[in-house]
Amino acid sequence: MNEPTIYELSSPGRSGVHYPDLDVPKTALPVGLTRNILPMPELSEVDVTRHFIHLSQKNYSIDKGFYPLGSCTMKYNPKVNEEAARQPGFLHAHPYQPVETIQGSLALMYQLQEWLKEISGFVGITLQPSAGAQGEFVGVMVIRAYHQSRGDTNRTKIIIPDSAHGTNPASSAMSGYEVIPVPTDALGNVDLEALQTVCDSTVAGLMLTNPNTLGLFDQNVVKVIEIVHKAGGLVYGDGANLNALLGICRPADLGIDVMHFNLHKTFSTPHGGGGPGSGPVGVAKHLVEFLPEPVITIVEEGTDEIPPLYGFHKPAQSIGRVKAFNGQFGIMVRAFTYISMHGPDGLRSVSEYAVLNANYLMTLLKKTYKLPYDRICMHEFVLEGHWSDAPGVIALDIAKRLMDYDFHPPTNYFPLIVPEALMIEPTETESKQTLDHFAEVMLKIAEEAHSSPALLKEAPHNTPVTRLD
């Protein structure tokens, strides 16, 4: 069913929310500076409610079913997070309130910084970045500031593996760097030789995703980092895949210098149909002074009776601000709540079961779908969605056919190094039953691809619209 747009639903003269009558004298409006028409829709509240309810019903969502969108960590979003973030004391706090009136928020942010440090091994954290990509930008700018602070101004390149997410090269370019790709070897690791070759004194750093976008933990990660460090470069870690590593391995321990977290992935804050996210950045000791402002800090130590006074700190050589105010606070509350409810063992379980689920599903599927890098994976894995004896069927067709079975498809066509990629990340919140059912359907679709490919080519069949380009 076609849902009209809000403008199509509009009826001239209809009024929505009412406001109090004016209780003060009117002041003349600025002559020549008022608008003549205000082309906003005119609806009653029932129109608005029904319209958006109808729209919502056209969406797939985690709350509805399995959403194995690789690289996105579509885990279940606990409902308690939503209540936590809506506590009136949080919800109605103004970003410029005097710090004495806002100690609750500041204490929470401080605590979250400390926890993220402990989880990752980093020494400094900024909570300011709005999402992963902005975290990358911050991280690369921090690398840049570091080199500049040392007068090391010849470093103009950032090395990025060919499996990396598109935001990595884009963030590097935004920071003024030339991007040098390095290939992936046959085992799915960074090609060491190729890396060696490009690592010279013009290299500012490497952006490494580990586990990488194939879902594989780089077996030479320590070596990779060593090579870059030897060349005087720093290593940026793309933390989008941290859901594999909680309590398993601390990125800073491996030698990574700076990394972003995706609170909206690893720490279960919802994805909101495309945001908001939150992309805090952690840094090793030598980079702490370059973090963007503000960092939350204790400005007056507390005692047994009196809690400490929290406030802001601007690092001495800060790269500056990347966002107004104090970051995506509401998202921090959700991540804070999530971490509180897991504790150290619970967090480790998260990664353990995320990895268990991925390996289980991979095992069920790899006989039928080509698995280009066949080894134990981490929290996700990448299959190829095509067969030589089913010509014409491509990964996209499989994706669309999955919709007929009420599943959200995996990520398509990423990473670019796998042809017809189907990137599958089940997350730890999905049950064996769900995985079994998904595997069953995937095998059935593989069969259909051979026996009745039209079923795939014409899919989806039951969605509000048919296939759109």
Place this chain on the structure above:
Amino acid sequence: MNEPTIYELSSPGRSGVHYPDLDVPKTALPVGLTRNILPMPELSEVDVTRHFIHLSQKNYSIDKGFYPLGSCTMKYNPKVNEEAARQPGFLHAHPYQPVETIQGSLALMYQLQEWLKEISGFVGITLQPSAGAQGEFVGVMVIRAYHQSRGDTNRTKIIIPDSAHGTNPASSAMSGYEVIPVPTDALGNVDLEALQTVCDSTVAGLMLTNPNTLGLFDQNVVKVIEIVHKAGGLVYGDGANLNALLGICRPADLGIDVMHFNLHKTFSTPHGGGGPGSGPVGVAKHLVEFLPEPVITIVEEGTDEIPPLYGFHKPAQSIGRVKAFNGQFGIMVRAFTYISMHGPDGLRSVSEYAVLNANYLMTLLKKTYKLPYDRICMHEFVLEGHWSDAPGVIALDIAKRLMDYDFHPPTNYFPLIVPEALMIEPTETESKQTLDHFAEVMLKIAEEAHSSPALLKEAPHNTPVTRLD
């Protein structure tokens, strides 16, 4: 799609919400008094969320579309009501809190009593009844107590028009009365002659619905009431149809002695898939002392600076309690909010537009559907859903076919005095566009009933299940 039950989704050993570990010593459990098996389902939170989201998606609701279910006043439920009722100070108040700690709730209830008095013309109000039917029971018991208090113990009958809702006779019977039906005359009014005949000294009262369930304002209502009063009986008003009368006519002014309100109809509190409702009862002066306890009252008058102290009052000859605690408080908050947002003019508009909508829709449909009582209606009207030249098609088929067009059907087979009744109550919150669209579909279905009746007989076609009996 079949949704498994929560028991079918259960997986032995799976755990849901966690609780703190025990922080006190254990006490022995009572020997022989513990249960061996606790047959509750075992699910994770994601299972629970998805299950109930799937179920919700199988429901029609006002938030989704037009719901012209006659006699139920399915008006739009303002979202602000939901926030109002969830204010922490209301939500977490215990019913036995000392009155000094609960003045906010009591003041709200007191105010609501006062407003309901003003709207209806009654002198006393109890907010205690849980729904309309319980309000009826209270009202009839009040009538009973009144007669008993006067030593008038011969009155064993309650007169009820044949158009009345089933709860009326059921409530009378529960109160120990014999039910005497009176017919409806050709114009849709109570048959005066018949009424005269049955009105004698054994009559305790009449239960009158006005506007009646045909949606018609009884043109002889004053006379009807006079007849009953003359016989020494009292008149109970079924307030289910009050949505036609706000600011239009106060039932007490007509001479009605006691009436229930349906807060979940007239005052927009949601219907909850079958409740909760709330059914306050208003009474004229001579009945005030029979109201159930508690009535909210001012126990200490306030001053300009100090607000009054609110508390409870037990009427001297109270019929007793009909519910534990203080009534459906959360529903009262919603009704209170709704009345606040309307004021006297807004309430009158509610009824005016409810009646306008009904008459408009009736005009559009009455050429095609038989309208057994053809005169200006109030907030609803009743059509006949059958045609002699479309044999086999009955009202139920029309109802089911409406679902194919994404409408909720009207009330079917009530009132009983209209064959193949389709009882249509559009309410004031529906727009002309919605009514036009509904009328168009109704006319189309009438055509289909003649040209392709199978379409109706096999309807609905697109629902989660086909027609169920």
Place this chain on the structure above:
Amino acid sequence: MFIPHTEEERAAMLRTIGVPTIEDLFKDVPAKYRFPKLNLPPKLSEMEAMAQVQEYASANESTQDMACFLGAGAYHHYIPAVVDSILRRGEFYTAYTPYQPEISQGTLQAIFEYQTLIANLTGMEISNASHYDGATAVAEAGVMAYHNFRGKRGNIVVSPGVHPQYRQVLCTYLCGYHNACIKGQDLPALSTPSDLIPLIDADTSLVVVQYPDFFGRIFDLTELANAVHAQGALLAVSTNPIALGLLKTPGEFGADIVTGEGQPLGIPLSYGGPYLGFFSTRKQFAHKLAGRLVGETVDKNGERGYVLTLTAREQHIKRDRASSNICTNQGLLALAASVYLSALGKQGLHQVAELCYHRAHYAAEKINKIKGFSVTQPAPFFHEFMVKYPQPVEEINGHLLDHGILGGFDLGTAYPELAGHALLAVTEMNSKDDIDYLCEVLEEAAE
């Protein structure tokens, strides 16, 4: 706002109807009573209405601001966030009674599951779709038993351990019935189930007890059940659903009807309502059951579906011979209970029940040691226990209130013989620290 009509639309509609003004639609209303001026405050905008409501709400102190040791039929439990997340779905709360099953499968299946959960929790065979609250559920048990014996057995024996307000409601409901008589009201407050046995005779239709009783006491009901059945009467047990996470079910004792207040199952205290009356019984009484009942069926394609069943019992059809007048019930709260029980599950419910049990006993033991206070009632109990105070309960409660504690129910208000006794309730919301703090303040109060 909520009325969408524009001026033009109104005019067009009036033209279609053929009347000049809206006022003309009201000519049937006697002119002298037509269009009364209502003396109500002028309308508020949404933001003003919310501000007003917030003002009222903040004039309350609530269990969110105080440590709550008050129970007596309404309990302060934690409600997992998932419960309200489902209750806020417009698809559920803006639907009505599922008269049209094809577009109400959500509500119907949810009620069906609720019925199953309640039957399983209480150890019975069937459950209805809900009653208004725990009190009316007891009253309807009385009505059902009365009808079951076609009015020939007028007596209902009720334990004084049944919630005082439930007993009052039962009286109100039954007083219209010929010959109906409520017995047991003059027994001592702390009578035990066996004290009821002498009152049961061939005129008894029903015996009603509460389990755990109003004082929190847990009694074995086997002997009573046998005595009831020996007289051919029915046994109704009003129970606490959280306690059944731990305790033997009324069904196992042989109860014929099990009722209770479902509020502890994920329903906010909300100053006493809306709550949830649950009601379960044996299959043989299906036709006598009040209210709605959902059953499973299949459609013509063999697809499973749910429908309102046995509607012939209801007043729409049976009118004055219906088994009850209940129509709108507590649908949304039944849904809350289903989500709550599903979300906690077997482990969670058991854990909550254990927390309540052990903490209540810890509290009782500790209070009993405070000078001047005594817990005379022997274990076991659930949720609640009775404490004798050294001063009037109101006074002590006042002192507690000053220290941010909502004290126990003053038993003297309902049982004059128990003046000076309070009923203290402990749930999973009262940590050991809370209990210890309560004890401190009590000790201080008595000084």
Place this chain on the structure above:
Amino acid sequence: MFIPHTEEERAAMLRTIGVPTIEDLFKDVPAKYRFPKLNLPPKLSEMEAMAQVQEYASANESTQDMACFLGAGAYHHYIPAVVDSILRRGEFYTAYTPYQPEISQGTLQAIFEYQTLIANLTGMEISNASHYDGATAVAEAGVMAYHNFRGKRGNIVVSPGVHPQYRQVLCTYLCGYHNACIKGQDLPALSTPSDLIPLIDADTSLVVVQYPDFFGRIFDLTELANAVHAQGALLAVSTNPIALGLLKTPGEFGADIVTGEGQPLGIPLSYGGPYLGFFSTRKQFAHKLAGRLVGETVDKNGERGYVLTLTAREQHIKRDRASSNICTNQGLLALAASVYLSALGKQGLHQVAELCYHRAHYAAEKINKIKGFSVTQPAPFFHEFMVKYPQPVEEINGHLLDHGILGGFDLGTAYPELAGHALLAVTEMNSKDDIDYLCEVLEEAAE
């Protein structure tokens, strides 16, 4: 809880995989770094976690407890209940970027409508799907302009009347770009648009102003726009969406890019985020626009549908030559803005804007009359105005705080030359009574 696996399921899965334990799945992790012990507090149950969060939240005082006269880029407006009722729909908030349009039509149509609303509100042709906030929207305007001239015009002229933090963010974003230079930062704080004109030359890619500016001042931008265009540069206007309920649009002045902070459109203050950066421009720049863009199309049955369009601009495809790195944006907040604008509609938005406008002027006039206080800035202004205080702003604000008032922004912290001046904001939430009370307390403070 959130991990559903039972012991048996885990064992069965490990068997299928062919490893004995979960630990065996982590052999690629260097042994010496494997399984670090995390020093974090032990896990809390949901009820404990909520209690903890409530404790933190209640350690804040918020605009719900105080009369708020603080703005400076984040405004205290009423949010109609319908907004959150939609945002709470799991279908919206637990979905992600609509990569698969057939099962994301809800999100896609909502974004499409958002784009239309923003374009209409700002008087522009197209809008993207959102930026992180008002600050990064300005920064991305800078980046876009830079790219538009292929880096050949390095200068960006920025008015000091642009939010101080927005200017900082712009600097951070641009500093990696060869030759980029931000001009205008050393102009006097209260410069007007015409003061910028001398700085514009053939090396200027972009001129950025705020409208109404940071001080609330409303200026005619016609002359500036002409000057900008005369030099072949672009004009970006960072605007206040509520003000546009009343004021001439930036589009009408000839702006090339309009950005702004969407927080006032139904988004809670939430201590500064998540908020919403909006960004609209002319069609000709569609290929230069950062972020997501939704377009309308039809499926093979002619059914209307919505898709992500022009994705070739995005980093998935263009990688290091993408116009921006933005990926996850502020989808849910864009939805909030759509619901807000739809719910208020033409009348409501106009009414809110009028309330803000007239009340702010009322407040300014009244404060100006208080001894020691002066409003030096001439009308007209929107939301905000500058007041010279007789004592340090911090002191006066401390006094206000003691009286339950959240005072204005201390301009000295951002503009040293304006020390002693506060920026006071007035919205529909500040009634005449609130304003009168503020004046009383101010008067008292100065005594």
